[in-house]
Amino acid sequence: MNKTVIGDNRVFVLFIILLILGVSLVWMFFSPTQYAPTSANEIQLHDREGIYYVNNQMDVLADGDDQWTLADVQSPPAAGQFQPASGKSAFGLTAGTYWIRTTVRNQSSLEQWVIRLNNSVIEKFDMYLINEKSMGTEQSSIIEKADEHFSSYYIHLPAENLVTIYIRTVLNGSMIIPIELMDNQTFLGKLKSEYIFFGIYYGFVLLMAAYMLSMYMFNRVTAYLYYSLYIVCFSISQMVWNGLLQELLGADSRLLVFLLNCFGNYEGIDYFFFISCLWFGLLFLSKILQLEIYAPRMLIIYRILNIMSPLVLIASLFHFPGYAILAILYESMFAILLIVSTYWSVYRGSLVARYVVLATIPFLGLATPTILNTYSLMQESFLTHYGFQLGSIAEYIMFSIALSYQLGQSRTDKENALQQIIINQNIQQTRNELLQNISHDIRSPLTIVQGGIRAMMLGIEIEPGQKDKFLNTIYDRILYINTFIDDLFELSHLEQSRENAALETIHFADWIKHEFDSFASTIQLAGLQYESSISVDPQAVITINPHEIRRVLSNLVHNACKFSSIGGTVHLHASSSNGEVVVYIEDRGVGIASEHLPSIFNRAYKVDQTTSSNGSGLGLAIAKEIIERHNGLIWVESEPGKGSRFYFKLSEKYK
Ligand code: ADP
Numbered sequence: 094m095n096k097t098v099i100g101d102n103r104v105f106v107l108f109i110i111l112l113i114l115g116v117s118l119v120w121m122f123f124s125p126t127q128y129a130p131t132s133a134n135e136i137q138l139h140d141r142e143g144i145y146y147v148n149n150q151m152d153v154l155a156d157g158d159d160q161w162t163l164a165d166v167q168s169p170p171a172a173g174q175f176q177p178a179s180g181k182s183a184f185g186l187t188a189g190t191y192w193i194r195t196t197v198r199n200q201s202s203l204e205q206w207v208i209r210l211n212n213s214v215i216e217k218f219d220m221y222l223i224n225e226k227s228m229g230t231e232q233s234s235i236i237e238k239a240d241e242h243f244s245s246y247y248i249h250l251p252a253e254n255l256v257t258i259y260i261r262t263v264l265n266g267s268m269i270i271p272i273e274l275m276d277n278q279t280f281l282g283k284l285k286s287e288y289i290f291f292g293i294y295y296g297f298v299l300l301m302a303a304y305m306l307s308m309y310m311f312n313r314v315t316a317y318l319y320y321s322l323y324i325v326c327f328s329i330s331q332m333v334w335n336g337l338l339q340e341l342l343g344a345d346s347r348l349l350v351f352l353l354n355c356f357g358n359y360e361g362i363d364y365f366f367f368i369s370c371l372w373f374g375l376l377f378l379s380k381i382l383q384l385e386i387y388a389p390r391m392l393i394i395y396r397i398l399n400i401m402s403p404l405v406l407i408a409s410l411f412h413f414p415g416y417a418i419l420a421i422l423y424e425s426m427f428a429i430l431l432i433v434s435t436y437w438s439v440y441r442g443s444l445v446a447r448y449v450v451l452a453t454i455p456f457l458g459l460a461t462p463t464i465l466n467t468y469s470l471m472q473e474s475f476l477t478h479y480g481f482q483l484g485s486i487a488e489y490i491m492f493s494i495a496l497s498y499q500l501g502q503s504r505t506d507k508e509n510a511l512q513q514i515i516i517n518q519n520i521q522q523t524r525n526e527l528l529q530n531i532s533h534d535i536r537s538p539l540t541i542v543q544g545g546i547r548a549m550m551l552g553i554e555i556e557p558g559q560k561d562k563f564l565n566t567i568y569d570r571i572l573y574i575n576t577f578i579d580d581l582f583e584l585s586h587l588e589q590s591r592e593n594a595a596l597e598t599i600h601f602a603d604w605i606k607h608e609f610d611s612f613a614s615t616i617q618l619a620g621l622q623y624e625s626s627i628s629v630d631p632q633a634v635i636t637i638n639p640h641e642i643r644r645v646l647s648n649l650v651h652n653a654c655k656f657s658s659i660g661g662t663v664h665l666h667a668s669s670s671n672g673e674v675v676v677y678i679e680d681r682g683v684g685i686a687s688e689h690l691p692s693i694f695n696r697a698y699k700v701d702q703t704t705s706s707n708g709s710g711l712g713l714a715i716a717k718e719i720i721e722r723h724n725g726l727i728w729v730e731s732e733p734g735k736g737s738r739f740y741f742k743l744s745e746k747y748k
Pocket residue numbers: 648652653656680682683684685693698699700701707708709710711712713714737
C-alpha cells in the first residue's frame with residue numbers, strides 16, 4: 094500500500110467505512126444461530142434434522158458447594174431448583190459445579206447419537222442417561238468418545254424411548270457450555286468442515302508468524318519479533334480454547350501433562366498464553382506507535398502495564414487467589430491504552446496509528462460476539478465461537494502492512510538523512526567557493542582603489558592627461574563593487590523568498606514588444622545593431638512578475654552587448670506555441686567554449702576569471718533563479734567565435 098493512500102483523510106475514512114461494512118456483512122452471514130428455538134419441553138429427534146441445540150430445552154442447576162449426587166438432583170428439593178437455560182450457553186463468570194438436565198425422545202430410525210459439549214476447557218464432567226422405560230442408568234464412564242478431544246460422546250438412545258440426560262460439569266472459570274446433539278453423519282461432516290477451517294486458519298497464522306520472524310532476522314526491527322511472539326501466544330491460547338492443542342498433542346502427552354501441572358488446568362494454559370500475547374502486543378504497540386512522540390502521557394499506563402505483565406503471569410502460574418481480578422484489570426487497562434493511544438496518535442498525525450485503527454476495527458468487531466456470548470447477550474453461533482479467529486486474520490494482514498510501511502519509512506528516513514549529509518557537504522563546498530570568488534572579486538577592484546587613493550595621499554606626480562583616467566578607474570571600481578553587492582543581495586533575496594508575491598497576468602505579445610523596444614537604445618548605445626522578431630499569439634496570456642522577468646532580459650542583453658565586438662548585432666526574439674512562450678537573446682560575439690557551458694549559470698562563475706571589471710559573475714545565476722521561480726527553463730547554445738543564444742521558456746498556464 095502506498096504510504097500516502099491512508100494518509101489522505103478521505104481514503105482513511107473510506108477504509109474505516111468499508112471495514113465496518115465488511116464486519117457487518119460477516120455478522121449478518123455468520124451470526125444467525127443454527128438452532129431454531131422450540132417450545133417443546135423435550136428434544137424430539139427425527140431423521141436427517143441436522144444439529145439439535147440442547148441449550149434450548151435444558152435446565153441448569155448451580156451446585157455451589159459441589160455437594161449433590163445424581164440421586165439428589167433427581168429428587169426434591171434439588172430437582173425443583175433447576176432453571177431453564179432458554180437457549181443461553183453462558184451461566185456465570187465464576188468457577189464451580191453445574192448440573193444440566195434435558196429430556197430426549199428419539200423418533201428417528203437411528204439409535205446411536207453424538208452429544209457434544211462445545212467447550213474444550215471443561216475440567217471434568219459426568220454424564221448420566223436415564224431411560225424412562227427401563228429406568229436404567231448409563232454413566233459417562235461407559236460412554237465412548239466420538240472424537241478424541243472435542244468433548245464429543247456417543248450415546249445410545251433407544252427408539253421411541255424418553256431419555257433424561259444429566260450432565261455434571263466442573264469449570265474453572267466462566268461457565269460457558271453450548272451443547273449439541275446430532276447423528277454420527279452430521280457430526281463427521283461438521284468435524285470435517287471444522288478441520289478445514291482450522292487447517293486454513295492455523296496455516297495462515299504459521300505463515301504470518303514465520304514471515305514476521307524472518308523480517309526480524311533480516312531487518313533486526315524488534316517490532317517484528319514482538320509481533321511474531323504475539324501471534325504465536327495468541328494462537329496457542331486459541332488452540333487450547335478450540336481443543337486443538339489437546340487434539341494435536343494427545344491427552345496423555347508429556348508436554349500437555351507438564352503444562353497442566355504448571356497451570357492447573359486447560360483454562361490456566363489458555364490464560365497464561367493469552368496474557369503473554371497481550372504483553373507482546375503491548376511491547377509491539379509501544380514500538381510502532383512511538384508513544385514518546387505522539388502520546389507521551391500514555392507512557393505512564395504503558396509502563397505500569399509493562400511492570401504488571403510479568404506479575405499477572407506469575408500470579409496465573411501459581412494460581413494466586415484473586416489473580417483473575419488482576420488479570421481483568423490488566424486486560425481493561427490494555428484496552429484503554431490501545432484505544433486512547435491509537436486514536437490520540439491518529440489525531441496527532443501518526444500514519445502508523447491509522448493502520449492500528451484499521452486493524453482493530455475488524456478484530457474488535459468480530460471478537461465482540463464472543464464477548465457478548467460470554468455475558469449471555471448473544472446466542473451461540475459460528476460467529477460467537479470463531480469470532481476471535483476471523484478477527485485476528487484481518488488484524489494480522491493490517492499489521493503486516495503497517496510494519497512494512499514502517500520499515501519502508503525508516504529506510505527512506507535513513508536514505509534522506511544520507512542525502513541530506515551529501516547535500517550539506519555540497520552546500521558547504523559551494524559556499525566556500527563562493528566566498529573565495531566573492532573575496533577575489535571584491536579584493537581586486539579594492540586593491541586598485543586603495544592603490545590609487547594612496548598614490549594621491551602620498552602626492553605622487555601624475556601626468557595631467559592621466560589624472561582623469563586615473564580617477565575614472567577608481568570610480569569604475571567603486572561602481573563595480575556597488576553593483577556586485579547589489580547583485581549578491583538580490584540573488585540571496587531571491588533564493589530566500591520562494592513565494593512570488595508580485596505576480597501579474599499580462600498579454601505577453603504587447604508586453605514583450607514594449608520590453609524589446611526599451612532595449613533597442615541600450616544596444617545601439619553600445620555600438621551594436623539591434624534586431625528583433627516577435628511571433629507571439631496576441632491572445633497569449635501569462636502570469637509573471639514583470640519586474641523579475643525584465644531583470645532576466647536586462648542581464649542577458651547586457652551580457653550580449655558586453656561579449657560582442659563593436660558593430661556586431663544583437664537579436665531579440667519571442668515566440669509562442671503549445672501554451673509556452675520562448676524568448677532568446679542572440680549575439681555574434683565571442684561565444685563560450687563547450688567546457689564552460691554547464692557552469693556559466695553557477696554563482697560567481699566567469700569564463701575568464703581575470704576580467705573582474707566586466708561583471709559580477711552573478712547575472713546568469715540571478716536570471717536562472719528568477720526563471721526557475723516561474724517554473725520555467727533557461728539554457729544556452731553557443732559556439733566560440735560565432736556567438737551565443739540564451740533562451741528561456743515560460744508556460745502560459747503558469748500561475
Ligand atoms: P558576468 O557579470 O560576469 O557577466 P554572468 O553570470 O552574467 O556574469 O555571466 C557569467 C559568465 O558567462 C560571464 O563571465 C561570461 O564568461 C559568460 N557569458 C555570459 N553571457 C555571455 C555571452 N553572451 N557571450 C559570451 N559569454 C558569456
